[in-house]
Amino acid sequence: MKTNILDINELDFIYPDGTHALKKLTVSFEEGKKIAIVGPNGAGKSTLFLVLTGTYKPSGGKVYLADKDISYSRKDIMELRKNIGIVFQDSNSQLFSANVYQEISFGPLNLELSKDEVKRRIEDAMIKTGIVNLKNKPIHFLSGGEKKRVAIADILAMEPKVLLLDEPTAFIDPKTSNELMDLFDEINSEGKTIVLSTHDMDKVYTWADYVIVMKEGAVIAEGVPHDIFLNNDLLKEADLEKPWIIEVYQELIKDRRKLVTKGVPRNKKELFELLVQC
Amino acid sequence: MISIDQYAYINKLRNTHPMEKFALTMVTLIICLSFNSWLLHLCVITSMTILILYGAKIPVSVYIRLMLIPFIFMIFGILGVALRVDNEAFIMLYGINIGEWVIGFTMEGVFQAFAIFMRSYAGVTCLYFLTLTTPMVDIIWILKKLKIPAIITELMTIVYRFIFVLLETASTIYISQECRLGYTSIKKSYYSIGHLLTNLLIISFVRARELFIALSARGYKGELVVLEEKYKVSKKNILFISFTEILFLSVAVLF
Numbered sequence: 001m002k003t004n005i006l007d008i009n010e011l012d013f014i015y016p017d018g019t020h021a022l023k024k025l026t027v028s029f030e031e032g033k034k035i036a037i038v039g040p041n042g043a044g045k046s047t048l049f050l051v052l053t054g055t056y057k058p059s060g061g062k063v064y065l066a067d068k069d070i071s072y073s074r075k076d077i078m079e080l081r082k083n084i085g086i087v088f089q090d091s092n093s094q095l096f097s098a099n100v101y102q103e104i105s106f107g108p109l110n111l112e113l114s115k116d117e118v119k120r121r122i123e124d125a126m127i128k129t130g131i132v133n134l135k136n137k138p139i140h141f142l143s144g145g146e147k148k149r150v151a152i153a154d155i156l157a158m159e160p161k162v163l164l165l166d167e168p169t170a171f172i173d174p175k176t177s178n179e180l181m182d183l184f185d186e187i188n189s190e191g192k193t194i195v196l197s198t199h200d201m202d203k204v205y206t207w208a209d210y211v212i213v214m215k216e217g218a219v220i221a222e223g224v225p226h227d228i229f230l231n232n233d234l235l236k237e238a239d240l241e242k243p244w245i246i247e248v249y250q251e252l253i254k255d256r257r258k259l260v261t262k263g264v265p266r267n268k269k270e271l272f273e274l275l276v277q278c
Numbered sequence: 279m280i281s282i283d284q285y286a287y288i289n290k291l292r293n294t295h296p297m298e299k300f301a302l303t304m305v306t307l308i309i310c311l312s313f314n315s316w317l318l319h320l321c322v323i324t325s326m327t328i329l330i331l332y333g334a335k336i337p338v339s340v341y342i343r344l345m346l347i348p349f350i351f352m353i354f355g356i357l358g359v360a361l362r363v364d365n366e367a368f369i370m371l372y373g374i375n376i377g378e379w380v381i382g383f384t385m386e387g388v389f390q391a392f393a394i395f396m397r398s399y400a401g402v403t404c405l406y407f408l409t410l411t412t413p414m415v416d417i418i419w420i421l422k423k424l425k426i427p428a429i430i431t432e433l434m435t436i437v438y439r440f441i442f443v444l445l446e447t448a449s450t451i452y453i454s455q456e457c458r459l460g461y462t463s464i465k466k467s468y469y470s471i472g473h474l475l476t477n478l479l480i481i482s483f484v485r486a487r488e489l490f491i492a493l494s495a496r497g498y499k500g501e502l503v504v505l506e507e508k509y510k511v512s513k514k515n516i517l518f519i520s521f522t523e524i525l526f527l528s529v530a531v532l533f
Contacts, residue, residue, distance in 0.1 A: 050491065053495040054494075054495075055491050055494060055495060078497065081494075081495060081496070081497050082497070085495075085496075086495050088488070088492055090488070092443050092446075092485075093485060093488035093489055093491075093492055094489075094492040095439065096435065096436055096439055096489060096492075096493060096502070097415070097435055097439060097504060098413075098414060098415050098435070098438055098439050098442075099415040099504075101505070101506075101507055102415070102504035102505065102506065103504075105503075105504045105505035106493075106496060106502065106503065106504055107496040107497060109503040109504065109505060110496060110497030110498065110499065110503065111497060115505065118505055119505070122505070136287075136292075137287070138283075138287055138413065138415070139439065139442075140439070140442035140443075141284075141287070154496065155496070158496065158497075
């Protein structure tokens with residue numbers, strides 16, 4: 001049976017300067033899924049994340065966390081933050097301590113856990129993100145990719161049910177960003193819901209279970225990746241780039257009717273198998 | 279400044295208990311300032327230098343460069359003490375006559391200057407020992423253990439972290455201005471540096487806001503609670519520190 005960890009109903013958010021960032025946004029995140037939110041800059045992706053972590057109070061609409069109505073009272077905001085963790089795009093604005101160990105301990109300590117439990121979670125998060133060897137290095141010696149790993153460990157140590165990642169692979173080299181995507185898979189396999197926003201359609205296509213397309217503060221489409229990326233009109237409307245696998249596939253099936261029945265390739269491997277059959 | 283910070287993390291005494299290093303520094307410093315014995319100060323300079331060069335394995339060239347920084351300030355300070363203007367030339371060791379006045383050094387002045395010089399350098403080496411072997415994070419940890427108010431230690435934590443973020447931002451802006459010929463004349467330089475500084479101020483505010491948001495998302499309730507790792511107390515070190523301090527004290531009292 002499918003259950004939703006988050007239900008967002010007609011959410012409105014207006015910034016103090018009058019920018020209408022979210023307009024009657026309605027969307028649901030299914031528990032345990034890998035969800036990608038795509039859309040041009042200024043579509044409201046980051047604002048949505050900040051509303052979901054209780055930083056901004058919605059101007060209208062409802063948020064339900066596992067069917068519980070979130071009223072944005074102090075208590076409810078704490079509840080949101082316990083369950084939803086966010087990794088910010090710029091690690092420099094998230095990391096406040098010069099020491100990796102202290103930095104990671106901050107979140108779990110705020111959850112009022114015992115010291116032993118906090119220690120266990122720090123060790124666990126450092127092993128998962130592969131930063132055990134950075135333990136004694138100051139943060140200002142780390143590279144961008146290493147800082148990103150620390151920022152992710154920060155949130156992992158809080159063991160949230162939902163992990164929001166705001167453009168986690170921006171400014172990160174291809175090798176590290178692939179390793180990060182594998183890490184997200186691993187975290188997801190433990191039953192955590194992962195929601196990431198990105199502009200990298202090739203990654204979204206092979207990685208995500210479900211894609212949500214946002215434009216001008218609203219969700220204009222959602223569905224499984226190949227439904228979204230085969231829809232030319234939608235891609236044009238949302239200014240999205242077509243993943244190269246889909247592009248090659250569409251070129252391939254142009255005058256080869258028999259290949260259509262095989263289904264759309266999900267990744268490089270499936271595409272190459274299809275190529276062999278041509 | 280950056281190079282001291284870097285050595286603080288990579289020196290060989292990095293993992294020694296911070297309180298031991300702090301105790302050695304502070305007790306020695308207090309002894310140095312309480313006694314006016316140049317022999318004591320010489321002993322302190324020698325032992326601290328040995329600790330820095332052989333204990334912490336700080337390169338000699340770096341250490342010499344660091345020691346030269348206070349030297350320049352000290353020269354001017356000491357000249358003021360050693361030089362004397364008088365109209366009786368016979369008390370001078372060496373003097374230049376200007377009319378009926380003599381500017382020069384007296385025995386007493388030179389000795390006083392030498393004592394001040396030694397005492398200052400003894401203090402400087404003590405503090406260099408602490409800063410070169412103990413990272414800021416550990417120094418903040420010491421202050422917390424000494425029950426310094428949380429507001430001060432938390433501010434230090436954040437200021438220390440963001441000094442580097444700000445430096446990075448400043449250098450990015452500087453490079454981007456330089457690439458667009460922003461520093462090719464004095465007038466342009468003033469203009470560019472003005473913009474750099476105003477921008478930095480604005481960026482600092484934005485950073486502060488972002489940090490607050492990020493901390494809040496992790497359950498910040500007005501207190502920066504963090505967990506620190508435990509350091510090992512070494513009996514050997516404590517014995518060594520006690521022995522050294524007793525030695526310094528005896529030199530100070532006996533000579």
